[in-house]
Amino acid sequence: MSSEALRKTPLKESFTVQGRVLGALLIREVITRYGRHNIGFLWLFVEPMLFTLGVTALWTATKSIHGSDLPIAAFALTGYSTVLLWRNLPGRTIGAIRADSALLYHRNIKPLDIYLARIFLEVGGASISFIVLGVLFIAIEWISPPEDILMVATGWFGIAWFGAALAIFLGTASYLSELVNKFWHPFSYLLFPLSGAAFLVSVLPRNFQEIVLLLPMVHGVELVRDGYFGSKFTPIYDLSYLLVFNLVLSVIALMFLRYVSRRVVPG
Amino acid sequence: MIRVENLCKTYPTRFGKKLVLDNVNFELKKGEKLGILGRNGAGKSTLIRLISGVEFATSGRVLSDMSVSWPLAFSGAFQDNLTGVDNVRFISRVYDQDFKHNLAFVEEFSELGDYLREEVRTYSSGMRARLAFAISMITEFDCFLIDEVSAVGDARFHARCNYELFERRADRAMIIVSHNTSYINNHCNKFALLHDAKLKLYDDFEEAYSDFKTKIGLADSKVTNDPRPKFAAQSRKQLIDTSNTSALHDEKFFNKVLEAHMRGEEKKWDEARDGYASALEIYPFQGSYWTQWAHMVKDGGDPELAEMGYRTACAFGESTGEVDEFFTHVLKKQKRFPPVNPLVGLTPGPAHEQPSTIPDVNLLAIAAWGQEDVGREELIALMREHPKCDSLFACLVEDERFAKFHAEWLVVEDGLGSKALKARVKRARPIEDAHLWAANLTSISNAAESERGVHKISQMIEVKKDALPILLAHGGFSDWPKSQAALRARFG
Secondary structure, eight states: OOEEESSOOOHHHHHHHHHHHHHHHHHHHHHHHHOSSTTGGGHHHHHHHHHHHHHHHHHHHHTOSOOSSOOHHHHHHHHHHHHHHHHHHHHHHTTHHHHTGGGGGSTTOOHHHHHHHHHHHHHHHHHHHHHHHHHHHHHTTSSOOOSOHHHHHHHHHHHHHHHHHHHHHHHHHHHHOTHHHHHHHHHHHHHHHHTTSSOOGGGSOHHHHHHHTTSHHHHHHHHHHHHHHGGGSOOOOOHHHHHHHHHHHHHHHHHHHHHHHTTOOOO | OEEEEEEEEEEEETTEEEEEEEEEEEEEOTTOEEEEEOOTTSSHHHHHHHHHTSSOOSEEEEEESSOEEEEETOGGGSOTTSBHHHHHHHHHHHTTOOHHHHHHHHHHHHOOGGGGGSBGGGOOHHHHHHHHHHHHTTSOOSEEEEESGGGSSOHHHHHHHHIIIIITTTTSEEEEEOSOHHHHHHHOSEEEEEETTEEEEESOHHHHHHHHHHHTTOGGGGTTOOOOOSOOOSSHHHHHHHHHHHHHHOHHHHHHHHHHHHHHHTTOHHHHHHHHHHHHHHSTTOSHHHHHHHHHHHHTTOHHHHHHHHHHHHHTTOOHHHHHHHHHHHHHHHTOOOSSOOOOOOOOSOGGGSBOOHHHHHHHHHHHHSOSOOOHHHHHHHHHHOOBHHHHHHHHHHSHHHHHHTHHHHTOTTOTTOHHHHHHHHHOOOOSSOOHHHHHHHHHHTOOSSHHHHHHHHHHOOSHHHHHHHHHHTTTTTTOHHHHHHHHHHHO
């Protein structure tokens, strides 16, 4: 760091500042994104809810998959919610530093804070949507309650982590090259059918399973589904693969972040 | 204290690395105010950003035990689609301060009223500046970074900003970057010049300023004062338009008038007048600084010449209402009470109908007599007798000096379209850079119909004697009836 204080700030104080900054950024982000009109920040989770509801309704109506005794509503809910969780995150962080670079004039706000605020908000929205819809479906008895909530939470957390690391990686990379933005869109569309949202790994042919299991989110979705209705199918996943993948991606993302932070020229 | 140690900054560009700051060192103690001079793009703002910590240095470091502000009054620091109030709330949160107290201050200081509850994107630039400054004053810092604070806002707003900054916060350290050298002179006690990526420190403003002038080529301008035209205006009207706007963006012009302004503040009227005159040599058709020039002439005790200055200013678009008070004053001083007010504003219509001005006299005298400066008495007499450009030029043509200067053509019997004239025009070889006077003369003579044309014609005018033949050959002055009559009489 080239501009440094002679007095070292105690860690506790740093945490307080960090919390304050993140809180301020979160509220600012909510207001800038959703404004104060109509239902305001409720859109945060109403928007993903509408998506998931639509997809669930569509899949239920067409019974498009496998015709087995799988609970189709739970299948759609877990599938589409997880897609929203990881796929929307990079969309929030790509270009974020450029858009918010003026905020960096405030000494305590760093690029990571801008990313974290956006990530928390997005993860929060997707999670609330997932929970609310889950509770709603259970209440109207479309689906039965999860068999193992902790397992659902673990899977959910794993995907959120993956999404966050991916978001920081792509966000920082997009600062270095505009191509990232151009390629991410088609790429994320292509990833969707492979991501495990619309299939169970166990029904795939063996050699195809191996390829699909290279994708970390597939492990996450399987884990979430294992928690929800694991007794109805054979889940195939490897939690440690997901965690190691996340860890490596996080390290790379933070390296990029460090590289970019040193080169940001605020507007 | 802030200590800047061996600070270097390079930016990658398409053409390789550009060194913006090269080994910058300085120290700033509590209460010290450092003013940084430097031309546009010298890296002043970069230095401010490095100190504020938003940007990282390539090497070297900034150490401080003071809290350092963000660059003050920087209006980019708030979010456009938030309201003013939301912005205040955000800053209060980030800096852990009482929101209600802050809002009360911002409401009082910015005087934005209900607009504070509107989105910032609806604000005018003046309103933004008021909000930005008010928000900057919310948080208390030990050191303030000020980057061009005087760019927007009216005089009253500036006075209040200055009170908040330099009186209420007189004990703080400050780093001030500005084009406005007098602003730096008034508020700083340490000075620095940033040039060619190097920072040099001074204790004395005059010393810093004279170095600054040398570096940006202001100091020696007296010696090489043959500025080149920066644009080719197609008509006199366009010349006035373009001069008025582009002069204000011209660094050289700006610095010259700033210096003249400083001399004026010191009541050195003659120096101030010469300062404005030297700026106006670059943009003779710029209106508002002719007013300043006239003020200096008036205060220097020459009401007659001042009268001509005011007339010139108004002819170039200064508001006659504004100027009238001074104009009446200089007329009274001369005990002259003309029946018709000679103060005329910007007149639409062709050049020959437009009011004659000081630069017109000078330009037309070059064309007619080859004389750059007709002198004070003659200038006053000419402008008084010939309020319009056409009759002014006709009078110059009828003068003896015209016959002498253009004797070569006048002996030829076949008049304006003479063979000798044409041959002379044909012989003219374009020079690389046109003379400024040639370009301006071409513009007002209306010889060309396009900017390209003006450019080409003015390039052919290498010496004064050639100006008139070349312009006439291209149809210049053709719609000036009185001048045409006078010219015809000359050429038989």
